[in-house]
Each structure stands twice: as C-alpha cells, then as structure tokens.
Amino acid sequence: YTSLLTRAIKTLHYALEESGQLWIPETKTWRLNERHYGALQGLNKKATAEKYGDEQVHIWRRSYDVLPPAIDDDNKYSQAHDRRYANLDPHIVPKAENLHVCLDRVMPFWEDHIAPDLLDGKNVIIAAHGNSLRALTKYIENISDDDIM
Numbered sequence: 001y002t003s004l005l006t007r008a009i010k011t012l013h014y015a016l017e018e019s020g021q022l023w024i025p026e027t028k029t030w031r032l033n034e035r036h037y038g039a040l041q042g043l044n045k046k047a048t049a050e051k052y053g054d055e056q057v058h059i060w061r062r063s064y065d066v067l068p069p070a071i072d073d074d075n076k077y078s079q080a081h082d083r084r085y086a087n088l089d090p091h092i093v094p095k096a097e098n099l100h101v102c103l104d105r106v107m108p109f110w111e112d113h114i115a116p117d118l119l120d121g122k123n124v125i126i127a128a129h130g131n132s133l134r135a136l137t138k139y140i141e142n143i144s145d146d147d148i149m
Contacts, residue, residue, distance in 0.1 A: 001114060002127040003032040004084045012127035030085060030093075031109035034129035038096025039069040041077035063098060064145045070095035099148065103135035110136060 002012040009028065016022045040048050040060070048057050060068040073080040079093050094101065117124050126133070138148045 001027050001029070001032060001109075001124060003034070003129060003132065004028055004030050005033055005129070008032070008127045008129060012125065015125060015127065027113065029109055029113075030088065031105050032126065032128040032132050033105075035099065035102045035131035035135075036071075036079075036094040036097040037068055038071045038094075039075070041071055041075070060098075062149055064149050065098050065100045067096050067098050067101070099131060099135055099138075100145075102131050103138060106132050106135045107139060110139065 002008045012026060013022070016024055016026075037060075040052075040057075043051070045057070052060075059066055071078050078095075079085045080090065085093050094105065097105070114124055114126065126136075128136075134148060137143065
C-alpha cells in the first residue's frame, strides 16, 4: 500500500525491487498521503516563518488539532488542479489538515483494506509518510493526543 505521492511510490518500488517482489500488486490511495499543510504547501520553513512567524508555524506543525490556513483553489499547489484527485468528491479532498484530520482520513483505509488483509494472515507493506504513519500508529497503539505530538 502506498500514497499517490511520488516519493512514497518510489520507496515502495525500491523496497519491492530490493526484496525481489516487484510482482506483488500495489494499491495507491490518497488516504495514505502526507498531511496537507494547506496554504503552507510549497513554502519552505524559512518562507513560512517569515510570513506567519516562528511561533505560529510551530503551533501548526506540532499541534494535534490546530489547523493551518486552508489552501485556495487557485493556488498552484491546490489538489483541485491535480488529476490524481479528479475522481474524488471535491468535498473530501483536504484543503488543510492537522494530525487529527489526517487520522480521520487514514482510518477508513486502514479499517477497510489494511486491517482485513492482516486479519487474513497476509503480509503487507505500507510506504507512506511521516504524518500519515504517525496517525496510523496513534490509532493502532492507542497513543494519547498529547503523547503523539
């Protein structure tokens, strides 16, 4: 399982190639994508801090439930213009996420696909991203909101 983002797809392909298992079917889903940083997408840390201030950026990056500002549809980094998301209901495609929203996005895929495979005794590999995997770990390990941050 992997996200729709190139770096995760390449990581999955590398792991499968190195283990001689490129033949294994793969499932790509937006639900395993990295957390969407909203209007911060495309900005490096320095530019983000200059625009919003170090303290506010720290709050957005390290809070479980504080959302960054939403991205506008006319922003070139908006998923509204990305054909990978063309078949999704525009209301479910995130415009900004905190870890809580990321968890809400990841969990349906875990419950409907990954967990059933594990319960069926299948081996799975998940090539995803820091925040989507952190959200998944929070759920599986029952980690508190404070401890996950």
